[in-house]
Amino acid sequence: MAYTYEYPRPSVTVDLAIFTIREGKLHVLLIRRGGQPFKGKWALPGGFVLEGEDLETAALRELQEETGVRDLYLEQLYTFGEPQRDPRGRVITVAYFALISSDRQELSAQTDAAGVEWHAMDALPPLAFDHEKILEYALDRLRNKLEYTTVGFQLLPKKFTLSELQGIYEAILGRGLDKRNFRRKIALLDILEETDEKKMEGVHRPARLYRFKARKFEKLKDKGILFPF
Amino acid sequence: MAYTYEYPRPSVTVDLAIFTIREGKLHVLLIRRGGQPFKGKWALPGGFVLEGEDLETAALRELQEETGVRDLYLEQLYTFGEPQRDPRGRVITVAYFALISSDRQELSAQTDAAGVEWHAMDALPPLAFDHEKILEYALDRLRNKLEYTTVGFQLLPKKFTLSELQGIYEAILGRGLDKRNFRRKIALLDILEETDEKKMEGVHRPARLYRFKARKFEKLKDKGILFPF
Numbered sequence: 001m002a003y004t005y006e007y008p009r010p011s012v013t014v015d016l017a018i019f020t021i022r023e024g025k026l027h028v029l030l031i032r033r034g035g036q037p038f039k040g041k042w043a044l045p046g047g048f049v050l051e052g053e054d055l056e057t058a059a060l061r062e063l064q065e066e067t068g069v070r071d072l073y074l075e076q077l078y079t080f081g082e083p084q085r086d087p088r089g090r091v092i093t094v095a096y097f098a099l100i101s102s103d104r105q106e107l108s109a110q111t112d113a114a115g116v117e118w119h120a121m122d123a124l125p126p127l128a129f130d131h132e133k134i135l136e137y138a139l140d141r142l143r144n145k146l147e148y149t150t151v152g153f154q155l156l157p158k159k160f161t162l163s164e165l166q167g168i169y170e171a172i173l174g175r176g177l178d179k180r181n182f183r184r185k186i187a188l189l190d191i192l193e194e195t196d197e198k199k200m201e202g203v204h205r206p207a208r209l210y211r212f213k214a215r216k217f218e219k220l221k222d223k224g225i226l227f228p229f
Numbered sequence: 230m231a232y233t234y235e236y237p238r239p240s241v242t243v244d245l246a247i248f249t250i251r252e253g254k255l256h257v258l259l260i261r262r263g264g265q266p267f268k269g270k271w272a273l274p275g276g277f278v279l280e281g282e283d284l285e286t287a288a289l290r291e292l293q294e295e296t297g298v299r300d301l302y303l304e305q306l307y308t309f310g311e312p313q314r315d316p317r318g319r320v321i322t323v324a325y326f327a328l329i330s331s332d333r334q335e336l337s338a339q340t341d342a343a344g345v346e347w348h349a350m351d352a353l354p355p356l357a358f359d360h361e362k363i364l365e366y367a368l369d370r371l372r373n374k375l376e377y378t379t380v381g382f383q384l385l386p387k388k389f390t391l392s393e394l395q396g397i398y399e400a401i402l403g404r405g406l407d408k409r410n411f412r413r414k415i416a417l418l419d420i421l422e423e424t425d426e427k428k429m430e431g432v433h434r435p436a437r438l439y440r441f442k443a444r445k446f447e448k449l450k451d452k453g454i455l456f457p458f
Contacts, residue, residue: 051312
């Protein structure tokens with residue numbers, strides 16, 4: 001079957017930058033391309049938007065088909081439309097991004113398979129298309145969001161130590177933070193409460209576990225709170 | 230001439246939400262549609278992306294063709310791709326937004342012509358397509374940006390009174406702000422310096438004119454500063 005139009009039309013794709021933190025470092029989920037162009041190169045998961053399919057639906061479908069991940073909260077990042085960005089012709093891509101815990105079941109299953117892997121952001125392989133540029137943009141957005149939203153908290157378990165919280169910030173920002181200064185700023189936000197539990201962390205004495213003050217956190221989340229680190 | 234493809238392809242358009250403040254109220258620039266669909270209805274300026282044309286280039290071209298405005302700093306807002314959003318078939322639109330001074334020459338010329346007008350955001354006519362939804366999204370973004378960037382300052386002359394500054398915030402937020410509280414927060418930011426000049430404001434005694442501390446302002450602008458009003 002063929003489709004004929006009076007004016008030339010672009011193809012439209014979606015691409016996904018899915019981040020997690022593993023071993024204290026920010027990682028991104030990449031797939032190895034099985035077909036041309038850029039066969040064998042690493043790329044962001046993604047693909048063509050189908051007729052009658054919403055953009056976000058297309059993004060979730062491609063993510064599931066290529067990596068096994070379902071039910072992720074995606075945020076639209078940016079639409080990239082440079083005329084020469086794809087050797088196959090004009091392809092405009094709507095990029096999405098998300099942060100997830102690296103312990104998700106479906107991911108550990110899939111990442112055992114060939115072709116889907118977490119890659120540390122500070123040691124990326126060469127990528128297909130303009131995916132390096134898309135990732136650069138996604139990382140900027142992520143670091144920005146860290147400053148005025150609760151985005152970093154999506155990566156934590158229900159109860160966590162202050163070192164774990166600081167580790168998330170350090171991994172995303174790609175630099176160390178002063179412990180005393182970090183704890184002072186977190187205290188100012190007044191969104192954490194102590195639990196009765198402690199947790200062993202390395203060779204130090206057990207560290208206090210914290211959780212969010214639920215109502216206060218929800219309120220701040222809606223407003224977009226500031227983390228000026 | 231006809232263009233034939235193996236799979237169906239969407240059309241891609243750009244739409245622009247251009248805001249200004251007039252008489253203390255937030256306004257948006259609308260055009261009256263000359264053709265079908267929605268002939269005679271008000272709509273955001275915009276149109277089809279041409280082959281070989283960058284998305285932002287297309288947005289600037291459409292803006293100039295339809296409203297006469299040139300050289301505007303546009304920010305990409307969001308891409309809207311619901312399959313049924315355009316009665317002509319699948320049309321995905323990349324929306325942009327910008328804030329400009331209402332005293333721009335080309336605008337005052339154009340807005341005398343039929344078909345291009347500023348409309349107050351609190352008294353919009355019914356709009357074509359999903360442009361009400363796009364505007365709602367743009368207004369949300371604008372209000373959000375007011376909280377953590379210097380976006381509101383783009384609308385001010387080089388020297389301005391504190392009342393003028395507060396007026397910008399009130400117009401965008403659509404509500405009054407407490408004067409003392411506003412001035413305290415602005416003072417905390419420490420980005421303004423007094424000039425030697427004053428300006429008459431209504432029947433009150435002359436009001437002090439302020440300007441930005443240039444270096445401090447640039448630094449804050451790069452970081453994205455917070456206006457927690």
